Amino acid sequence: xNIVNRNVVAWxxxxxxxxxxxxxxxxxxQAQDKIYxxxxxxxxxxxPSYFFAKSxxxxxxxxxxxxxxxxxxxxxxxGAIPRQIEGxxxxxxxxxxxxxxxxxxxxxxFELMAAPGLVDSMDHGQRLAADPAxxxxxxxxxxxxxxxxxxxxxNAPSSVIAKAPIRILADFKGxxxxxxxxxxxxxxxxxxxxxxxxxTLGDVVPALQQGAIDGAVGGIVVFxxxxxxxxxxxxxxxxxxxxxVAVEINKNWYQSxxxxxxxxxxxxxxxxxxAIGPLANDIVGKARKGWTDTGGELIGLPSAEQAxxxxxxxxxxxxxxxxxxxxxxxxxxxxxxxxRTR
Numbered sequence: 320x321n322i323v324n325r326n327v328v329a330w331x332x333x334x335x336x337x338x339x340x341x342x343x344x345x346x347x348x349q350a351q352d353k354i355y356x357x358x359x360x361x362x363x364x365x366x367p368s369y370f371f372a373k374s375x376x377x378x379x380x381x382x383x384x385x386x387x388x389x390x391x392x393x394x395x396x397x398g399a400i401p402r403q404i405e406g407x408x409x410x411x412x413x414x415x416x417x418x419x420x421x422x423x424x425x426x427x428x429f430e431l432m433a434a435p436g437l438v439d440s441m442d443h444g445q446r447l448a449a450d451p452a453x454x455x456x457x458x459x460x461x462x463x464x465x466x467x468x469x470x471x472x473x474n475a476p477s478s479v480i481a482k483a484p485i486r487i488l489a490d491f492k493g494x495x496x497x498x499x500x501x502x503x504x505x506x507x508x509x510x511x512x513x514x515x516x517x518x519t520l521g522d523v524v525p526a527l528q529q530g531a532i533d534g535a536v537g538g539i540v541v542f543x544x545x546x547x548x549x550x551x552x553x554x555x556x557x558x559x560x561x562x563x564v565a566v567e568i569n570k571n572w573y574q575s576x577x578x579x580x581x582x583x584x585x586x587x588x589x590x591x592x593x594a595i596g597p598l599a600n601d602i603v604g605k606a607r608k609g610w611t612d613t614g615g616e617l618i619g620l621p622s623a624e625q626a627x628x629x630x631x632x633x634x635x636x637x638x639x640x641x642x643x644x645x646x647x648x649x650x651x652x653x654x655x656x657x658x659r660t661r
Contacts, residue, residue, distance in 0.1 A: 355576060357389045360403045361416040362520045364394040365544035366606075367474045367599040368416045368564050371591050375566075378587040383580060389414075394545070399519045408465035413572050418474070419457060419565040420501035426460045428649045430501035432471075432563040434639075435632035437657045441603065444473030444561045445596040446660035453656040456649060457565060467573045469588035470566035472595045475603050476558040480542050481534030482527060484553040484616065488624050497523055497535035503560065504536060507635040511628070524550045538562045539617075540599075543606040548615050555618040557625075559632060566592075 357379065359372050369391075376389035397403055397412060400421050406412035408425070422429040438444040447453055448471040458468030479485055479496065492512035498504035505515040516532055520541070526532045527550035539554060541547070566588055573581060611617060620628065640647040 353386065355387050355572075355580065357387055357413040357572075358397070358411075359389055359391045359414040359416065360395075360397045360406065360412045361391075361393050362395045362400050362403070363541055363545070365602075366538070366540035367472070367595055367602050369393050370598055370602070371470075371472070371564075371566070371595055372416055374594070375587055375591045378591070379583060382583055382587065387580060387583070395519075395521050399521060401519070407567055407569050408461075410465075410569050410571055413569050415567050416564055417567070418499060418562055419460075419471070420499050420503070422461060422466075422565065422567070423500055425464045425466065427643070427646055429457070429460055429565070430503055431646075431650055431653045432457065432565075433499055433501040433560050434503040434636050434650065434653070435507055435559040436629055436636060437653065438473070438561045439558075439661070441473055441476065441600050442596065443657075443661060444476075444563070445599070447653075447657050448472050448563060448592065450656040450660055452652055456652050461567065462570065465570050467568040467570040468565060469568055469585055470592040472564055472592050473599065474562045474564045475538030475540040475599070475606075476556070477536050477560050477562055478539050478542070479534050479536055479555045479557055480527075480547055480551050481553050481555065482551045483533070484618060485534065485555040486618055487620065488628055494533040495531070497526065497532045497537075499536065502639045503636060506639055507632045508536070510631045510635050523547070527551050538603075539606045539610060540602050543609040543613075548610065548613050552615045553618060554610060554615060555620065557620065557628065559629070 359376060361368050361372055363369055372391050372393070376391055379387045379389055395403070397406060400417060403412060403415050403417060404422060404425070407415040418433070420430040420433040438447055454471055457471050461468065481494070485491060488511060494513045495516050496508050496513045497518045498508055498515045500517045505517065508515040518526060518532070523535045523537070524547055527535065534551070542554060568584060573584060576584065607617060640650045
């Protein structure tokens with residue numbers, strides 16, 4: 320090849336590389352400049368879940384340099400809990416912060432965290448949620464159904480709000496009690512002689528007011544800020560089960576993000592989970608005070624009654640899991656984690 324031809328070939332290669340770089344550069348720049356809207360949905364307001372959402376949203380927007388634009392929709396503004404879950408699975412919602420047992424239609428193992436007797440305090444609950452084996456199990460569920468789990472934490476201990484006071488276990492008999500959508504709640508309530516009624520959170524107050532139910536299992540961090548005292552004044556602090564919350568991201572949206580933003584989604588959620596404990600404790604304390612300040616009554620079961628209730632609940636847990644090998648194996652992972660972190 321003569322000198323002229325070699326120069327032509329070299330020029331052509333260089334020109335081709337330049338054109339290629341010019342073609343690729345806009346895409347890279349656009350990826351860096353693109354704004355990703357992130358709708359964050361949750362059924363509650365002014366509870367630990369809500370404050371987690373606010374902190375998470377602020378961290379994502381700040382650390383992404385504004386490339387992620389979170390929008391928070393509390394108090395079921397985007398629909399009832401089943402609609403929020405569907406929206407997160409199929410992409411209309413990018414993030415849902417909801418108790419995991421509501422995802423039982425996606426995978427029945429989500430209901431494990433609603434098992435009574437797992438934890439004996441808020442601090443124990445946060446340690447359990449941070450246990451590597453438990454976190455891996457729960458946050459990995461739903462990966463084949465459009466979900467990417469990023470955080471798990473304890474929101475509050477359960478209580479029972481009721482129109483008539485429940486002071487001993489016999490007071491449960493014959494009552495219709497709203498529960499979460501999990502056999503880990505329905506079976507124990509049945510064993511106390513009550514009728515469990517699975518119901519979404521937004522329906523509880525009107526159901527209490529209209530007499531469709533006599534009481535409801537839930538958290539004081541929900542009862543106080545959402546003005547459940549308009550429907551009932553008595554709260555029996557059973558402490559069981561713990562109310563955990565899972566933070567789930569739409570998997571397709573997550574995978575559409577640049578790698579640095581995927582990492583940010585995961586890291587900010589993990590940091591938020593690690594930081595939520597003291598704030599959650601404070602919110603529970605303020606909610607308890609707020610309840611009594613507005614004329615409500617907090618009731619504790621006598622110690623012998625509490626012990627009898629726990630015995631009944633743990634027997635119910637075993638009944639729920641024994642017929643389902645996959646659920647039983649997962650339950651063992653969670654209960655082993657509870658023992659390690661106790």
